[in-house]
Structures are given as C-alpha cells and as structure tokens.
Amino acid sequence: MAKNKAKSSSSHGSKAYVFAAILVVIMYIVNAILVDRIYSNSQRVSTRTQDTVKVVNRISAELSEINGDVLSIIADVGNRTGHANAARAHFNNIANSAEDFYDISGTSEDAKERFRHAYTLIDAYRAQLEGLTAQWNMAGGQQGGQQGGQSQADISTAAFGTDMKSMYTQDIYPLQVSATEMLRVVNDIINNDNEEDMKENKRNTYILMALMLLVAVLSEIAIFLIAKRAKKARLELEEREKNLREVDAKLKSTRQKASDLALTNILTNMKNRYALDNDISERLESDRFNIAVFDMDNFRSINDTYGYDFGDEYLIAVADRLKNDFGGSAEIYNITGNEFCFVFNKEISESQAMGIVQSIHAVMSSPYEVLNLTVQLPASGSVYHYLPGDCLNVNSLLVKLDTALRNAKLNGGNMINTVVDI
C-alpha cells in the first residue's frame, strides 16, 4: 500500500510537468500569433496611411493646377480654351483619385466624411468654374468682336478684367482654398488615426511583453514549486523505504526464530528429528558414517511413578551430560521423548565409534540426581555403520535403527545391538 501511494504521487509530479510543458507551448503559440497580428496590423495601418495621404495630396496638387489654369484665364496668359480644357482634365483626374480614396479600406468614418465634404466643395468649385467659363467665353467673344470693330475695346477689357477678378476672389477662390484646406484636414485626421493606431499597437506590444514576462515568472514559480514538491515526495519515499527495511529485518529474525524452534526440541534444547532429516538426507546417497540410537529402558515407569515434570527434569539432566560428554565427537538429536540419536563426525572410525557407543551406554545408564532423588535406568542402543546408498531416506534409516533397538529390548534390554544389513 505504501508502495502504491509513492507511485501515484510520482505520476502526479510527471503530469504536472507535462501540463506545464503544454501550457508553455500554448503560450508561445499565442504569443507568436499575437506578435504576428500586431506586426501585420501596424504594417496595414502604415500602408493605408501612406496610400490615403498620397491620394489626398494628389488631389490637392490637381486643385493647385486648376487654380493655375484659372489664374491664367483671368490674366489672359496663353489660350483660354486650352486652360479651360486643362482644368477639366484635372477635375477628371480628381474624380478618379476620389474613387481611389474610397477604394482604400479601413479609413476611419471621420476621414471619409471629411473627404466627402471636401469633394462636395470641389464639385461646387467645378460647377462654379463651368458656369463662369461659359460667361467669360461669351464676354471674351464679345470683347474680341469689339476689338475687331470700331468701339471701345480697351475699357471693355479693363471692365472684363475687374469683373473676372471679383468673380475669382468672391466665387471661386474661397471654394478652391476651402476644398484644399479641408483636404489637409483629411490628412490631419488620417495622420491622427495613424498615430492612434500605432500607439495602440505599441501598447498591445507592451501588454504582450508583460504577459510573456508574467508567464515566464509564473512558470519559474511553478517549476520551483513542483521541484520542491518532488523533493519532498522523494524524501518521504526514502523514509518509507527505510521503515520498510526495518520491518523486513524484524520479520526475518522472527521467522528465523520460528524455524529454529521447529528444528529444536524445546525441553532438551537439542536438535529434533526434522533437523536430523534436514542434516543427513543429502548425505545418504554419498557418505559413509556411523550413527547410533539410544533410549532408556522402561522410561515410562519414571513418568508414571514421579510424574511428567520429574521425567522432564531427568531427560534434561541426561541430555546435558550427553551434550557435555559427546558433543565434540557427534551431532546429538533428541528424536523422540527419551530417544537420542548420535551422528558421529566423519573422522571417527568404526572401531572408535564402537568405543564411544559403549561410553554413551555407560553414561546413560549411570545414576542421576534429579530433584534431590537419585534415579537410574538401564539404556539400550543400536548402532549402524552406514554405507552410501544403504537407505533411500532418513525414515528408512531410522526404521532400521529402531528395529535393532527393539530387538535389543526384546532380548532383555540394557544392551547395544548392531544393525546388520541384510
């Protein structure tokens, strides 16, 4: 369970990283789009401004040309009809330019309205000029006729001139100059719009930069926080692993104890039959060794006479003596109640073993001081000089030994029988 928890916490951490990465990518894409938008917008605005200002200036220039033609007509410089036609051509150019102006998209309503007003003035100017050129032509014609005739040509010319001049200053010039000045206001409006758009672009750029800075700072903070959290999680994990190891070690020693108990006779603290099984089953196939089994004859009478506690104390005393006297030359197992098994060390020869067996018999059947009582029981034993492959398992080995032991007891006990292999 602890493991599970650790795993889920680490997956949270990686999710956060993925999330942060996606967020950063999105922010950069948004940033790129916005930057592009701002850039193309400012591009568009400046192109538009240039175009409109160009058109307006062209019209102003045409108006100025027309004014030149009109002045030439009044001052009678060059061909009057020629000038009048030139003026008409200029007016046509202006009409075309006006169409160009309206074709430019994105011009503000104010600029369009002002342009429309200016164009109305230009139109009025044109109409006024048309009317007056018609009059002048007439007057000029008459004047020409009179020049050819006898009468008062010079004063007529003077009168004609005065007339034209006052018509120019009163009817024509104000229209022309108002139209020109209004076109300048159109340019002023366009330039103002341009400035405002540029200012807005600049502001948007600053906002974007601030936004990106903020995103950078926030992601730094996020990374810092996530790293901090990951470090904490790792420490927690290490702590848990340490605890786990401790628990594991404890568990192991407990298990060791339990298994020790299973292989030991609790009373005599000697290895039991299972331990014997463990220790020699491997050797049955390949080793030769000497093995003996002893128990006290009629031990049951002690239990019956003095009680089990007394019997136990007696066994403990016997076992202590056996361990003490023979622990060096043999491994001793307490395989049932009062039955002891001796597996002699490898270096003990068959004859030596027979000698030790005699000593064991003597020790076991000697008197013992138990709970202030002296008790003595005869003992019987069986000995087996085991050769490799004699038995398939420990059980059959013990059956052979036990059979020999039982035979000894059947023959009166207090003796040692040797297992004879048939």
Add this chain to the structure above:
Amino acid sequence: MNKSRRKRIISSMALCAVSLSTLMTTGCGKSSDDRYTIAVITKQNISFWEDVKDGAEKAGDELDVKILYNEGSDKDYPLGDNDFATQIEYIDYAIKEGVDAIVLAPNDTDKLNEALGRAADSGIHIININSRASFGAVRSCISSSDMDGGAVAARHAADAVLGSPDIRNGMAAMKSSRDVDVNKIKSGIKKLGEGTVAIIGHTAATADTRIAGFKTQSVTQIASQMAADGFDITKLGMTQEDAAGLFQNFFVDAEKRCATVDESYEEAKKLLTAHPKMICIFTTNTNTTLGACKAVEELGLQDQVYIIGFNADPAELDYLKTGVLDGTVVQNPYNMGFFGVSYAVRAIEDSGVPYALDTGVTYVTADDLDKDSIKLLLDPENY
C-alpha cells in the same frame, strides 16, 4: 495540504489571466483621448456663432481635441459684439486651464491684446476667426469678407436692375436716339435708375462693410455691364468718379439702421411707398431680410421687387422657397469654427498655418437648394 496549495496556485493564475485579459480588452478598445484642449471664444449670442461652435466642436471631435466654448464667465456669450471684457474673462480662464490654443473672434481690434499677451506668454497659440486682432502673435485669421459679401450681392443686384424691363427699354431708347450729349445721357440714366435699389442695414458694424462692398461693386458692375451693352460712359467723356457718382443715385438707404424684424418691415414699407420704381432691395442680415420680405409679401410686390438678403435662417429659406426672397448671401460660420480649430491644432503641432483663410460667401437662390454644396453649406451636421 498539497491539494489546497495547488488550488491556491491555480486560482492566483486564473486571477492573473483575468486581469491581463481585461487589460488587453481595454487596450483594444479604440480610445479617443483628447490630445489637446482648445478654447473657442466667440461674439454675441446669435445663430451665426452657434454655427461656429458646431464647426469647432466637429473639428474637435475629428481631431481628438477638447473644446472649451466660451467658458470661464457667468455669461454664456459676450453681451454684444463690442463686449471685450467678457472675452478677457474667457481668455484668462483658458490660461488658467492651461489650454494649448485659443480660437478667438475678437470683439475689439486692440483691447484684447493685453490678455492675448498673457496667453502667448503661457505658450498658448492664438488663431483669430471672423476678424483679426492687432496682436502680433496671431497665427492666422479665418474669415469671410463682409466686403465680398456685399459685392456678391451687388453683382446679382446689377443683373436684376439692368435686366428689369423698365431699365432695359429705357437704355434701348437712349441708345437708339444716338444722342451724344453727355449731360443728357447722364440725366437720362439718372432718371432711369434713381431710387431703384434700396438698402436696409442692421445696427452692427458689419452692416457698414457689407453696404460699402455692395455699393462699390454695384457701381463697377453696372458700368461694366452697360459698357458691354454699348453704353461705355467713360467714353462719353465722364470720369470714373463721375460715373460712380451717377450710379450712386440708384441707391436709396433706409432712414435708420434696424435691429429687429419689425423695424426693418416698417422701413421697407416706407421705402417701397416712397420709391415706386424700386427694383431691388439689399438687406444686410437675417432680421432686415425677414422685415423686407414681410413688407414685400404684404404689398404683393414679390414679382416686381428683387430681394437680396443675407444669411440662411430657416425663415429666410421659407421666403426663398416661396419666391419672396430671390437670393441670399451666405457666409460659412461652420467652416470658420471648423478651420479655426484645425488651424489651432496645426499651430500646436507646428505644421504650417496659412496667414489667412477666406471661407468665402455663397449666393444662394431657390434653385440652388437641391445642390450638394448648398446642402453642405446650410446643414453641414446632417450632410
């Protein structure tokens, strides 16, 4: 604990995003911050100056400029066209407000100079409209000449007079008699033209200028057209002065200058009764025009008498449509205000301001009312 912290981070991030997006949207909205403040100071409370105000405010709107119109006194307008004291109050207020420019229609040529000096010392640009003050730092004057206004009226008056059947027949008779006696011709012309043109002026100084322009141009015009008709008076041995004197006999002035419609009406009636040969009446402002129209209409003389008025009040336009009023001279106060402010902006931005601008006068007849340029002139706000 982890969870609550994450929540806190997310919510703070959300807050940042929201505040940023509001910043963005306010940034995107087209802001019309006023770039400059300009004081516009005009004359007395008549519709002419209302039109100036409209034009000025329109320019302010288009060029992102805040307009202070006649601000800084308990009076909304100067009390008359010589009330320079109120204008000084406006100027001082404008200085106090730290305006960038003043657009002023001076009520006196000289007496505002001291106040204008204070303004100029504060770095305020000065533009005049209507007339020019004698102050040296005035960058430009946008005006419409009253002299020209009178002159335009005169050209049409001359057409009316010389085109009337009585005069035309009389001239033809004189021409066919082939009389070469200068005095006889002079007395003939005098008799023919005497009292044919009436002039009714209003009480302001502009009336004098308009009348002067009218008379001067009329004389030139009549002389020129008669010459074109084969009656070159100077050739008959007359000097220009003689001729001018001769044509002066055509004019009859009203006994007094009129301030109201009723006064003008009375004067017009008197003139029409006293001068039965009357062909044309020239009036110099709205009230005198309306008075003359009322009189002519009442006497049923609209077909005989040609009225040339001034300005384009709705009542005048009504008379124009019914044919009582034959033509009217219209100035362009709206453009005066408009260019006043746009020139002021240029002066502030130091981008070249013409020394003067003539916004012109336009002669309007009933036939012209459908023309775009006349619609623009008469109702620029709705064109």
